[in-house]
Amino acid sequence: MMNLMTGLGAIGGHLGGWRHPRSWKNTAMNLDHLVWAAKTAERGKIDMLFVADGNAVRQMDKPELFAANSPSDRPTAFEPTTLYSAISQHTDQIGLMATATTTYDEPYLLARRFASLDHLSKGRSSWNIVTGSYPGDSKNFGRDEHVDRLERYERSEEFVEVCKGLWDSWAADAFIEDQESGRYLDPERVHVLNHVGKHFKVQGPLNVARMPQGYPVLFLAGQSEQGRALAAKHADCVFSVANTIEQGKDYYADMKGRLAAHGRAPEHLRVLPGATIFVGRTESEARELYEELQSLISPALGVPYLSKLVEEDMSKYPLDGPMPALSGETNAISSFRKTIVEVAQKDNLTVRETYERVLPSMGHVLFLGDAVQVADQMEQWYREEACDGFNLAAPVMPIGLEAIVDLLIPELQRRGLFHEDYRGGTLRENLGLPTPKNPYFD
Template identity: 45%
Template sequence: MTQKQLKLGAFFSSGHPAGWRLPEAFPETDMSFPNYMHMAQTAERGKLDCIFFQDTVGVVGGVKENATPTKCRIVWPEPATLIAALAAVTKNIGLVSTATTTYSEPYTIARRFGSVDCISNGRAGWNVVTSQVELEAMNFGQDSHMEHGARYEKAEEFVDICFGLWDSFEDGAFLRNKETGIFYDPSLAHELNHEGKYFKVKGPLNLPRTPQGRPVIAQAGSSEVGIRFAARCADMIFTAQSTIPEGQAFYKKVKEQVASFGRNPDHVKIMPGLMPILGATREEAQETYDKLVSMTLDEVSIRSLNHYSGGLDLTQLDPDIPLPDLPPANTAKARQDLIVAKARAENLTIRQTAQYVAVAQGHHTVVGSASDVADLMQAWLEAGACDGFMLMSPFYPVPLERIVDHLVPELQRRGIFRTEYEGTTLRDSLGIPVPENRYTAMAKAKAS
């Protein structure tokens, strides 16, 4: 039997809130294109499937009232713009950017990510989010988010429109025949003419069919409505579990829902977040972790936890009391449930819960040597708890370099990670087929 292979992404986020303070960290990474280029090329050298950029359309917590001036990385480039630039300095690695469906328009997003897919020769991915941070609403003329379920309802319509727009032109539509003067075949061009609850879009999209048919769709929702949305639309699911049983339960649930939508479960990759704190030895890795914890101010970590508190201001409470019951969240419902379950299981105080969240925003953290981390990753893969991992870094660029130089070779030695790319597109790397154009499929069905 062929050994199942891990799928790996490098997740670029704000990292650990104190990580930028370490001597080996580059705090200028937030806006330095040479640093982003170095990290993208490092990840590609390690044969990772993709690099994956988060995004929030606002400064969390603001810069005046309730601000946390010691918090790292409150500014960064718009990530779809960034991955377009990185396409020119990489060859094989997938390029995934976040964009919200709550405060965007389908035509704009379809054109943006379709363009990156063309520019990169088939390496673009769109991480679909419905916006978590309430402040984002205030940057788009609203006082608060629309209700959680309504945001996902809007997102489904949004993504359906994008799928339709990416099918505007069938393969071979653009003849560009100099002799006849015929540029395109009108029989292979299609208007969408969508009219729905949230959007009205005529089409067609002013792009040809992209190298991947459409960009790879990533999604990170783990609430009930988020899982349904991901099972229906996503190719890659970024999630957060901390134990193999949790991962197995989520994996089984999602794959069953994928199948219920008539999709092949093998074509949807489930990739939990993992923060490896690597060292040459366990002791060296633990020393790095302890430094990170000791340098994190309570103010910063508790404000980070506040993002999942359902509006309860935890900074006003004694940090050494147990984490109290939290009001229901209208933002990251599944992440709030995970954090509360962790706090209850381990009887954590507010301070301890905040320290846990600060490390990796509720994602699993493992401290040790490359062999220790590889043991954990192999155990999850073989237990059917994941298809791979989104690898997070507490700061940049050294942890990613350690992943590529030490962890990847260990995974390759075990035969659970590639030594060369399987093809040239992100779909090739993930083992996900190019979707057939809907109009082409309809014509075939009609003819048969």
């Protein structure tokens, strides 16, 4: 079966989505919209919600883009675990995946937040482990420059190990609450971590009881060599970037091939590329929405958005000249530059054609058509081992999510590609992932 997740947001994934006449109004910090979206995704039996995050107001150096409220930058946004604490009380089954950085956070604080969320949601928490996509975050944490990729990943690896150690602090049966003996807890059932490493010194234990899932479902989105190595060791799921099925297959084979070295089974790492879904009752209805949204994007917006994705100032190249062959490493998200330049070269695209191509799907793949046509494309990716499912983006909210739930999901279910209902229990159980044993007590 496929796994499906979707972004939890009020403005839709297309840069022009919030301007559509049928889009939501009053979207800034509006919990009511987000509760509705979470319940609607749960109605569609979607495995998990996704909230990206950062710790800065981004793109102020690109005034047109900044003012246009790019959905991947979000100048105003709830802190994800706080938001999910609220969402968890309005939903019962859907997973809650929150992004949090290992570069500017502390393991004890983060481990505590996610353990709390797992208890509050009865085992539905998931952590998207990121090292930081936006260099400007560094300026809010006593630095002038983003931490270099190698150092970020080195810290990230130790960070994750410390969190796991903290989550193993308590046996599941440590809190005995024996009124007769007066022992609320069993002092033999707690483990003190005493971690001392290069980046962290953390004594422990964590002041939150063993969470229902053992650990939150661990996600990674980094695609560089360092990102892949970390994911092969620790991640349950990866959020990947692929513009074409070939890119998807390469990444899928590479990631699954890395697992045996860590004693892990291929099915225990789920590969979920992003995909933007334009689905209508007919193909022409879907195309009409696409054209409508694209007409809202002028070069003044498209060029800085492309610059952001490939991390290079694209305004210095002629708009209708060829997309340049950008090479070299970027210090933020390496995969977008690589996949976008590959697509532009394969199809001989100009700068304008490149942003027109990648912008509606924010650098990911785009599937457009009626439900049968979109399901055909998804099925091909799934059957040809380019993915284990998708992270679906709706271009306009709420109509994009409604179309996914009411048109696309039933078609996937009809084909036996997607579950009819949750299995029940925790997010790990729903995804078919093992629940980690506690090395000190199980």
